[in-house]
Amino acid sequence: MEPLTTNTFLTNSPHLSKEDNIGCVSLKDLINHHDLESMVQFNFLVDVGYLLSNMYDPSIPVTIVHGQKNNLNVYSNVQLYTPEIPDRYGVHHTKAMLLFFCEKITGIKSVQLVIMTANMIEQDWEDMTQGVYRTPRCPLKPTATTNESPFEQDLIKYLRAYKLRSVYEAIAKLRKYDFSSCKGILIGSVPGYHRQSASVFRDWGIERLATVLRQHVPSSSFHSELILQCSSLASSPQKWFLELCESMSQTKTNTGVAPTIKVVYPTMDTASKSFTGRERSGDFLRFERGSYEKNHVWFDKYLCDWQSNDAGRQRLMPHIKTYTRIERGTDGTTVIAWHLLTSANLSRAAWGEYQKNKTQIYVKSFELGVLFCPSLWVKKKDCFFFFPAKKMKQHVHNNDNIIEVRLPYDLPLVPHPRPMSCFTRLPS
Incomplete structure (x- = not known):
């Protein structure tokens, strides 16, 4: 019987002892696999060179949906996209990846979703406390008529909101895989006005979480x-x-x-x-x-x-x-x-x-x-x-x-001292 787990981890860091890094994951743990066939990256900041340097095969097809206004691309196997953000104060802040695997000897295919808190830059993965969730490697569905799991439905609903051709292509591939082993519930936000008169009111943000908790x-x-x-x-x-x-x-x-x-x-x-x-x-x-x-x-x-x-x-x-x-x-x-x-x-x-x-x-x-x-x-x-x-x-x-x-912090919590000394920064 496999252990029951949330599949959530803290990231390891070179600043920490070997003991403190036990049970943690690195970027290489996630993407440095010989059977990784292609992937789709979602993030705010992306250093493409750093991403590829952590891969087993940096020449595989890579699609990146990011939040930077300018990100030069000098790699022929990498496609860069920025989604439309209607509000000037909004950003593409999601940090996730879709990893498509194909075992070279057996030909067995699978997919894995990773949700994380780190930008795709070296400082985030080495110098900060970060969190990672990864699904099991989800196999192909037994038949094309196999029902979608709630996890798959929520994932596809979120991805559709990008309205990007490259993401639609990823959705078509995802539909072939069985996500029924995934225990978590996805909580997403997408830009826009979400009205109670429409079915999407409870799909996003603050109301999505409230609905799931109820x-x-x-x-x-x-x-x-x-x-x-x-x-x-x-x-x-x-x-x-x-x-x-x-x-x-x-x-x-x-x-x-x-x-x-x-x-x-x-x-x-x-x-x-x-x-x-x-x-x-x-x-x-x-x-x-x-x-x-x-x-x-x-x-x-x-x-x-x-x-x-x-x-x-x-x-x-x-x-x-x-x-x-x-x-x-x-x-x-x-x-x-x-x-x-x-x-x-x-x-x-x-x-x-x-x-x-x-x-x-x-x-x-x-x-x-x-x-x-x-x-x-x-x-x-x-x-x-x-x-x-x-x-x-x-x-x-x-x-x-x-x-x-x-948890990344200790319990019980310790209140800030009085007078307060909250860490603040001057406006940039």
Whole structure:
């Protein structure tokens, strides 16, 4: 019996000890395979040379959908595309890849989806804390009439939103493969006005996550925390922040105790002591000083420092984005109600903003993540529990029906000191 796992990992780093890198993955682990036949990369920043240098065969066909306005291409096997972004404040921020495999001896074909938080540049993969989800290698469907799994339906729905010929070609290939073994639920954002009168209202962003939580997460009478952890904090009104937290607090019946809200983001002191230091950390830890000064009166109480000693990444600043609800039972045990790994930071551009009395959502950016909760593993009368895993603990104890999720930070959380010393950067 294969171990039950979320297939989520932290990335390894040359800055860390061998012990801290156990159970982690590198870019080479993902794409340096002799049977990798072609791939489609989705990202914001892409260093094509760096990408190809990590491949077993850098001459295979590569399609890249990216968010840069200018990206020179000198490789004949690489095709570059930028999707249309209607809003000037929106970006193509999704970080994912479709990997198509063909075993050279047997001819066996498979496909794998990878969702990550790292840009396709060396600094992201070596100098920061990042997260990766990868599906199993999904085989060809037994017949052309085999039904689509919910995971496949959600993936294709997201890819269609690009309206790019190259992505349509990838969709045609994907339809041949069986994604039924994939346990996660995709949570995506695509630019546009998504109205309640249309069927797409609950497909994207803040409403997509709320809908999934109402379908899959039971209410609880135990104390819980909703932990929002990201690398960028945009200028956001308090009203929007509370609406986002309300959506992320949804359960099947919406009864029980509302969660306490926490936001994990480094202090100035923590960033200064990191491998990237205060100056380089400002390249990717984005919280403009003006935005903080405008919001700190109501926002300070939510902030918790980046503490990652048990997780092994105290000095490796977070570019990872995770949203997690944890519950504490009467015996003091910490259980994860749900966990989301995503490209989406804490911003209206990423999650969308309710408009017209919550009958419309306006989203500016492309984002993609994957959510896990215990109900996705329930079979018959079995009950699976998610527990936070410390470093070196990656897999499931089947006999206890436990699935361990390796969080990038330590629990319990540590509030920011008073007076506040949140890491901010001057406007660029």
